[in-house]
Amino acid sequence: MSSADPASGAAASLLAAEAPVRNDRRGLWGLLLVAVPVALVVGLILWPVALSVLDTLSVTTPEGRRFSLAHYRFFLSDGFSLRNLWLTIWVTAVSTGLLLGLSLPIALYLRFSHSRLAGYVQTIALFPLFVPSILLAYALIRTLGPNGTLDTLLNAVGLPKIPSPYLTPWGPIIGLVWDNLPLTLLIVLAGLGNVSQAAVEAARDVGANRLSVLRHIILPRITGTLLVAACFVVLGLFSAFTLPWLLGPTVPEMMGPFMRRTIIDVDQPTQARTQAVVTFLFCAVFAWFYVRSTARNRRENER
Amino acid sequence: MSLAARRLSPLRQLDLRGLVIATLLSVAILMPLIVVAVWSLTEIWRWPAVIPQKFGLRFWQEMLGRTDVWEAMRTSLALSAIVTALSTVICLPAAWAFARLDFPGRNAFFLSFLTVYAFPKFGLYITIATIFMGLGLIGSFWGVVLIQLVGTLMFMVWIPVSAFQNVDRRLEEAARDAGAGPLRVFWSITLPQVLPAVSAAVLLTFVNTFYETEVAWLIGAPEVRTVPLLMIRFINSELVVQYGAVLSVILWLPSFLLLLVVRRFLGAQALGRALGA
Numbered sequence: 001m002s003s004a005d006p007a008s009g010a011a012a013s014l015l016a017a018e019a020p021v022r023n024d025r026r027g028l029w030g031l032l033l034v035a036v037p038v039a040l041v042v043g044l045i046l047w048p049v050a051l052s053v054l055d056t057l058s059v060t061t062p063e064g065r066r067f068s069l070a071h072y073r074f075f076l077s078d079g080f081s082l083r084n085l086w087l088t089i090w091v092t093a094v095s096t097g098l099l100l101g102l103s104l105p106i107a108l109y110l111r112f113s114h115s116r117l118a119g120y121v122q123t124i125a126l127f128p129l130f131v132p133s134i135l136l137a138y139a140l141i142r143t144l145g146p147n148g149t150l151d152t153l154l155n156a157v158g159l160p161k162i163p164s165p166y167l168t169p170w171g172p173i174i175g176l177v178w179d180n181l182p183l184t185l186l187i188v189l190a191g192l193g194n195v196s197q198a199a200v201e202a203a204r205d206v207g208a209n210r211l212s213v214l215r216h217i218i219l220p221r222i223t224g225t226l227l228v229a230a231c232f233v234v235l236g237l238f239s240a241f242t243l244p245w246l247l248g249p250t251v252p253e254m255m256g257p258f259m260r261r262t263i264i265d266v267d268q269p270t271q272a273r274t275q276a277v278v279t280f281l282f283c284a285v286f287a288w289f290y291v292r293s294t295a296r297n298r299r300e301n302e303r
Numbered sequence: 304m305s306l307a308a309r310r311l312s313p314l315r316q317l318d319l320r321g322l323v324i325a326t327l328l329s330v331a332i333l334m335p336l337i338v339v340a341v342w343s344l345t346e347i348w349r350w351p352a353v354i355p356q357k358f359g360l361r362f363w364q365e366m367l368g369r370t371d372v373w374e375a376m377r378t379s380l381a382l383s384a385i386v387t388a389l390s391t392v393i394c395l396p397a398a399w400a401f402a403r404l405d406f407p408g409r410n411a412f413f414l415s416f417l418t419v420y421a422f423p424k425f426g427l428y429i430t431i432a433t434i435f436m437g438l439g440l441i442g443s444f445w446g447v448v449l450i451q452l453v454g455t456l457m458f459m460v461w462i463p464v465s466a467f468q469n470v471d472r473r474l475e476e477a478a479r480d481a482g483a484g485p486l487r488v489f490w491s492i493t494l495p496q497v498l499p500a501v502s503a504a505v506l507l508t509f510v511n512t513f514y515e516t517e518v519a520w521l522i523g524a525p526e527v528r529t530v531p532l533l534m535i536r537f538i539n540s541e542l543v544v545q546y547g548a549v550l551s552v553i554l555w556l557p558s559f560l561l562l563l564v565v566r567r568f569l570g571a572q573a574l575g576r577a578l579g580a
Contacts, residue, residue: 030406036393037456038412044453045418048430109324117321124328130562131336132514134531135551138538139335142342142548147350149338155351178331239423241517246538256425260521269433276426287421295414 049280052273071274083252085278091169091244091254092237095176099184099233100226102177107188108218112200129182133175137246140175141166171247172254176237184229191225192218224293231290239279255279342548362545371533372550379529382444382519383512386451390508393452394459395501401460402467413464419457428521435522442526450518455508466500467493510561514554530554 059068075081106125110118128136143149145166154161165171195218203217241256248254253261255275263272341355342348343362348355366372400406401413431450432441440446470493478488516531524532534554537547 026404027406030400030404030409033400033404034397034406034412037397037460038415040393040453040456041415041418044431044450045422045427048434049422049427051434052430105320106324106328109320113318113321115318115321117318117325121321121325121328124325124332127332130558130565132531132554132558134514134516134534134538135339135554136335138534138547138551139339141538142544143335143338149334152351152353156353178335235420235423239425241425241520246535256517259425259429263429263432264521269436272429273433276429279423279426283423291414291417291421294417294420298414 053277056270056274056277071270072278074271075274075278080252081258081275084255084258085282087169087252088238088255088279089282091173091176091248092234095173095180095237096230096233098173098177099180100188100230102181103185103188103229104226107185107192108214110189111192111195112197125185126182128178131179133179133242134246136175136179137243140171140178140247144171144174166247167249169248171249172240172244175243175247176240179243180233180236184233187229187232188222188225191222191229194225195221228290228293231286231293234286235283235290238283339548339551342544343552345545345548348544362543362549366546366549366553371528372530372553375528375530375533376553378527379513379531382447382451382527382529383509386448386455386512387505387509389448389452390455390459391505394456395463398460398463399467401464413460416456416460419453424454425517425521428518432521441522442524444523444527447519447523447527450522451512451515454515454518455512458504458508458511462504463497463501466497470496506561506564510557513557 056071057067057069058065059070106121110122131139141148144162144164146161146164148164148166151161151164165174199217200213203213208216239256239259240254241260244254245257245260248257255278259272259275259279262268262275344358344360345355346359346361347357401409428450435441435446440449474496475488475492478492479485483491514531516529516535519527519529519532520535523529530550531554534547534550537550541547
């Protein structure tokens with residue numbers, strides 16, 4: 001554009017002046033449109049969590065509030081709380097191990113099989129997605145509970161009854177594994193999508209057996225995926241409520257039922273909040289890893 | 304070993320493996336469900352008979368005649384409908400803004416929805432419950448609505464955002480060049496393209512809210528009585544097995560509908576992505 005042309009120069013400066021204004025207005029619109037959901041996140045997630053952390057880290061004395069670790073000291077010196085925490089860690093660890101251990105072979109089968117059975121296996125493995133956990137709890141009690149269907153069947157063929165997992169830690173473990181199998185499987189399956197059939201076949205052609213293909217070709221490529229799956233599962237299991245409460249033991253009990261009893265039945269909200277913050281701290285590493293990888297995936301998709 | 308045999312043998316092995324996996328999975332997944340289905344159609348089934356002594360629909364009649372069942376069903380449907388509607392109204396415009404507008408803090412706000420996943424759920428509900436106790440929102444229908452709404456944000460923002468980003472912008476520009484106004488463009492060009500993903504998100508939100516048990520139990524009980532809470536009562540204190548079995552089958556209906564829709568319109572992978580896999 002030549003500066004000798006005053007008309008077009010004026011038009012250009014007008015546009016230049018107009019563009020930022022228009023952007024500002026669109027920016028304002030954007031902020032307005034996202035305001036309500038963001039306010040919900042701030043008001044019902046960040047604010048309650050921050051408040052709980054602050055309140056449990058302080059005590060009220062006649063002189064006012066001051067910083068104190070008293071609530072956490074109580075939690076850590078209370079044998080009952082510690083046993084509940086330990087049970088939760090144990091159930092979470094066992095269930096996560098089982099979930100990965102079950103998903104991996106199923107996913108490998110689904111990824112590399114051309115058999116017609118694969119479709120059936122996928123359908124049946126994903127079916128728990130369509131079974132609400134409350135229904136599952138009831139079904140497991142009827143099936144594995146005392147005098148349940150499994151006992152009936154064993155009795156019919158002259159075998160002794162099973163020691164029922166109902167109301168033992170194995171109750172919630174079975175329930176949680178059943179419930180979480182489809183999503184874990186889907187995550188692992190998505191990860192296996194990155195392992196090319198060609199790489200596996202090449203390794204086989206140079207004489208690698210099944211196990212070394214798994215160890216040297218497949219596992220290194222899906223370690224990240226397995227970690228993400230584990231984090232996702234741990235976050236879901238650690239404060240699970242419904243299944244542990246309905247299927248698990250009362251003493252000791254998992255953190256979910258424990259927190260509810262503390263706040264509703266024992267009426268000790270501050271203790272319940274301390275317990276909640278303990279679960280947050282324990283899950284922080286897993287949450288950080290999960291959120292980071294999800295955010296990263298997101299950014300890659302955007303590109 | 305001949306080439307053909309080498310090609311064949313892994314296949315045969317794989318099939319054996321598939322057979323084992325399929326059998327074990329079928330037993331583990333289907334047996335509890337079949338047990339419930341059989342119980343719901345049973346009138347008399349005394350230990351240790353393998354087959355019920357008497358089949359019949361008596362307990363279906365009794366359950367469908369109970370006012371607390373209908374009451375719970377109404378509460379659950381109302382709760383899910385309200386939460387889904389509110390979520391649609393506040394999340395879809397936000398999703399559109401995230402996909403199309405540039406504004407300060409856009410990325411940070413967008414990623415802030417991930418905090419829904421960053422805290423173990425029940426611990427989060429406990430921290431909210433302590434605040435609600437002070438506000439007198441315990442046992443309130445709207446208190447339950449508010450928290451369940453937060454649980455839907457992730458679905459209702461993230462899924463539609465990708466849908467809006469995938470819309471073919473050239474079509475929109477062409478329509479605008481042809482003289483269509485912004486609303487007309489949105490209605491006739493943008494909306495049809497995002498509709499499948501958006502309806503999937505809405506449906507998932509509705510079904511998930513219908514089955515939501517933990518918030519309803521922690522914040523809503525005893526005043527708010529949904530179908531899952533009625534089920535909890537049956538599990539804890541109902542001696543007649545069949546009541547629970549019949550309610551289980553009734554409870555399963557929304558999931559069954561979701562299953563039909565998913566099989567028809569969505570792949571398993573898409574569903575997994577939607578659920579955060």
